[in-house]
Amino acid sequence: MLNRFAYRIHQSLERHFPEQRLFLKSDTETRFVRLRPVTQILGLAGGTLALAWTIVATALIMMDSIGAGSAREQSFRQQAMYESRLNDLSADRDLRAEEAARAQERFNIALEQVSEMQERLLSSEDRRREMETGIDAIQETLRRTIRERDEARAEADRVTLALNEQAGGATEMGRARDTLATLDFLTGALGATAEARDETLAEAEAAREETRLVAEEKRAIEMRNDAIFAKLEEAVTVSMEPLDNMFREAGMSPDDLIDSVRKGYSGQGGPLTPIALSTAGGLPSADELRANAILSGLDRMNMYRIAAYTLPFAMPVKDSFxxxxxxxxxxxxxxxxxxxxxxxxxxxxxxxxxxxxxxxxxxxxxxxxxxxxxxxxxxxxxxxxxxxxxxxxxxxxxxxxxxxxxxxxxxxxxxxxxxxxxxxxxxxxxxxxxxxxxxxxxxxx
Missing domain, CATH: 2.70.70.10 (Glucose Permease (Domain IIA))
Structure with a gap:
């Protein structure tokens, strides 16, 4: 039964794969190799598998090559986008730092002008006090000279009277001429003293006028600085309020967030440095305090800007949805x-x-x-x-x-x-x- 079934299979295969013989001839003999249907089927199956394996391996190699090239191109594009983004952020940071530096420079120039005007005003005050002291001294000298003149006249009258009584007319005439010469000398000295007094008074008046002009110029500078400070304070306040509200509405403490950004900050520039001027042990001026408050606000805005880029405030989808x-x-x-x-x-x-x-x-x-x-x-x-x-x-x-x-x-x-x-x-x-x-x-x- 089994042999009959095998025979039928062999006959069926024989119709599609007839037996083949491969003859091998040499100089002395001839041989042949019999290729039965089963052998032919096995050889065909092996060749088909080898061809299929070759096709699949080639396809995988080509797909890997194409995929590697696409990944490299995507990596290059992403790197270029990242570098462009970094350049934009760096340019924006440098612009903010430059604006802050210019603002600080303007503050320094204004404060230097105020300091210079204050020095000029103090110098004028010192000169005015010196002139007033000189005028007082001249007036005291003038009063003393007038008193001495009056005493000299009284003494001259007394001496003249006594000489007239003792020596007669000739002696009296000589004494009178001496008295007149003394009076002429005193009159000249008094005139020179009066001229010096008038010159000193004129210099004092000029000093007072210069002091008034310096004070007016100082008030004008202070008013101009006050207007500049007011504009800057308003700008900082208006810019800061939406940022404060944004972080608070997101459930985050702005102060804690800024402290966290400061601890992790590694960029260039750093926080804005407050203005520090020598006050010789005294308290800082009102302008210094206002300038430092504005710089503190600008620094806080810079920290907010850095924090905003690290928190998910943007939309993940920008197209219509x-x-x-x-x-x-x-x-x-x-x-x-x-x-x-x-x-x-x-x-x-x-x-x-x-x-x-x-x-x-x-x-x-x-x-x-x-x-x-x-x-x-x-x-x-x-x-x-x-x-x-x-x-x-x-x-x-x-x-x-x-x-x-x-x-x-x-x-x-x-x-x-x-x-x-x-x-x-x-x-x-x-x-x-x-x-x-x-x-x-x-x-x-």
Whole structure:
């Protein structure tokens, strides 16, 4: 029975693969090799497998080569975008630092002018006091001279009278001439003293006028500086208030946030240095205090700017989309009951670009269970953002991204009912409502 079945199989194969003989002839004899149907089938199967393996291996090598070239080009593009972003941030930082330096230079010039005017005013006051002292001395000398003149006249009259009584007319005439000569000398001295007094009074009046002009010029400079300070204070206040409100509405303390930025700051420039002028042990002037307050405000704004780039205040989707599901408990769209929805859903067209909402480091980029194609970015201050259900991922683990960098495309991967982005924000490992940050930044960015 078994032989009959084998015979039938052999006959069936013989119709498609007839027996072949391969003759091998030498000088002395001729031999042949018999190729039976089974041998032919095995040889054909082996050749087919070898050909298929060759085709598959060639295809894999070509795909790896194409994929490697595409990855290199994407890496170059991302590096160029990152460098461009860094250059923009560096230029903006340098511009802010230059503006602050110019403002500080203007403050220094104004304060130097005020200091110079104060020195001139003090010098004029000293000269005026010296002139007043000289006038007092001249007046005292004049009064003493007048008193001595009166005493000399009285003495001359007394002596003349006594001589007249003792010596007669000739002696009296000589004594009278001496008295007249003495009076002429005293009169000349008094006239010279009066002229010196008048000159001193004129110099004192000129000093008073110069002092008045210096005081008026000082008041004008103070008014101009006050106007400049008022404009700068108003600008700082108007610019600071929206930033304060933004961080507070996001549930973060601005003071703690700025302290954290200062501790981790590694850029060039650093905080703005307060103005320090020598006060010879005295208290700083009002202008110095106002200037330092303005510089402190500018420095706080600079810290805010750095912090804003490290927190997720930007939108992950910039093209047209619609809100489909918010943060909180909801009915599961696939009928799994009521469940916590830890993020916000944004539905749009397939392939819509998805952007990082703050600068940070990619800690996960790949397939993640029901989230599908999933990207996770770690930011500063214990904040982390996630982006799920994407159709394509455009970043790698360990890559640094800036706010606005494209990290993927919107899709429908994982446990999803339609094309959308599932966006989450975590604070110290706890999910929070992403709309808190998005709404807080709506009046700033």
């Amino acid at each position: 619609r809100w489909t599901s918010g943060f909180g408990y909801r009915k599961d769209p696939k009928g799994a009951g009521t469940r916590m929805h830890e993020g916000t859903d944004m539905a749009g067209a397939y392939g819509t670009p998805i952007y990082a909402t703050a600068e940070g480091t990619v800690t996960f980029a790949g397939w993640h269970s029901g989230y599908g194609r999933h990207v996770k970015v770690r930011h500063a201050n214990g904040i982390e953002t996630t982006y799920s259900h994407m159709s394509q991922i455009r970043v790698e683990v360990g890559q640094r991204v800036s706010r606005g960098d494209r990290i993927g495309d919107m899709g429908n991967s994982g446990r999803s009912t339609g094309t959308h982005l599932h966006y989450e924000v975590h604070l110290n490992g706890t999910p929070v409502n992403p709309m808190t940050f998005i709404k807080a930044a709506k009046n700033v960015f």
